[in-house]
Amino acid sequence: MNIIISNSSDTPIYSQIVQCIQRDIVNGVLSEGDVLPSIRTLAKELSVSVITTKKAYEILEGQGYIETHQGKGSFVSKKSVTLAREHRISAMEQSLLDAIDVSRELGLSYSELTNILDTLYKEV
Amino acid sequence: MNIIISNSSDTPIYSQIVQCIQRDIVNGVLSEGDVLPSIRTLAKELSVSVITTKKAYEILEGQGYIETHQGKGSFVSKKSVTLAREHRISAMEQSLLDAIDVSRELGLSYSELTNILDTLYKEV
Amino acid sequence: MNIIISNSSDTPIYSQIVQCIQRDIVNGVLSEGDVLPSIRTLAKELSVSVITTKKAYEILEGQGYIETHQGKGSFVSKKSVTLAREHRISAMEQSLLDAIDVSRELGLSYSELTNILDTLYKEV
């Protein structure tokens, strides 16, 4: 598990934590049943407030990624992998839809759009 | 010119105004030298505070889209069209790059990515 | 007499008119007793409001540069040349004082300051 947060970013710290954990679940770095660090441990590691890590865990629990059991800790849930994958797919589709919208707004044809995608794909 | 704002949106009202005007500049609805409605007139039309419309105009001026002169009003600047177009293109490229990143994260091939793009393009 | 105004400048138009006329008096383009164009004529030439030219003339009269006689027009006053010269000298001194202030703030020595002045003088 690998969480890096940036104080200078404009996305809230708790969101950054949420995204990092979701990413690790998609990547397979975190698997079903794995234990997450306690909110206090994580808060210390990241030098942030306990409130902040707590909020992140609450969001992840609300979305079904993790399950928290009193006195035992937080665990990666069964459905988390499927959830995370669906989440990333819909994010990708939304990005593509955004690009399509703008390309039409700019008067570009479909082949012009795919050419740009092609170029970008080779670059990175 | 056509500005529609939503109070329930989570993007601030002044941002919505900024985006609408930028969009109208890209679309050619607003051209170089055109006068924008006064901050007070626009505020009445949209039923928002004068300060909100003023903030939108200040941002647009800071980005070089418009020029504001005391006692005269606000005007679409010369470089606005170029600026707006560049802005939209880079936004589209960023969307595509995001989609590419996620597709790789999910282990999709390039042809799988373009198939999704193709499907989405026909749908909307 | 040569008045050029800029709508995009942030100095008010009436100030620009005042400065242009003061400058022409210093330069000798306007001499004691010369007639100035009427406020209406000047307003037409410059494509500005009559109120604006009127304000400029009022300021010039208040400072003693011109004299306005009902039905005859506005004339360059006797003391205008002396006035204008003094005005420019004090403006120059103020600029030098500003530069001195900043040079001290930056920790520059007197010789460093004069070196910069020397360089700038040769450049322009």
Next chain:
Amino acid sequence: MNIIISNSSDTPIYSQIVQCIQRDIVNGVLSEGDVLPSIRTLAKELSVSVITTKKAYEILEGQGYIETHQGKGSFVSKKSVTLAREHRISAMEQSLLDAIDVSRELGLSYSELTNILDTLYKEV
């Protein structure tokens, strides 16, 4: 940190605040990473509206002098010292250029100009 504002001045209060903070950065009174007083605290101290201090901080952020993060406060940025110094130098050069322009307009020689500078330098 030392901010003094004048209500009777014709420069807006928020500009005065901006200038004071820029000056303190040049002087080294404020250094990279230092926390600025919160906009509310500063507003109380100066007996001005929160919006006025906020506007000052927004301008400083736009110019790159400070960084503001929600819930954390405003901090002096890395590049602030360089920025501030460059800013002051170009301001000083502009003052000198203005003085040179006027001296030529008045028909003064270079030595007459430096004599005036010399006199002024000793006076203050």
Next chain:
DNA sequence: GTGGTCTAGACCACG
């Protein structure tokens, strides 16, 4: 009429 500055409040999000 226009924008520029300022006030004295309010509610929300973040830590």
Next chain:
DNA sequence: GTGGTCTAGACCACT
């Protein structure tokens, strides 16, 4: 505690 957004007024300068 912090800043971010917004309101509903006010007075002034410029055209």
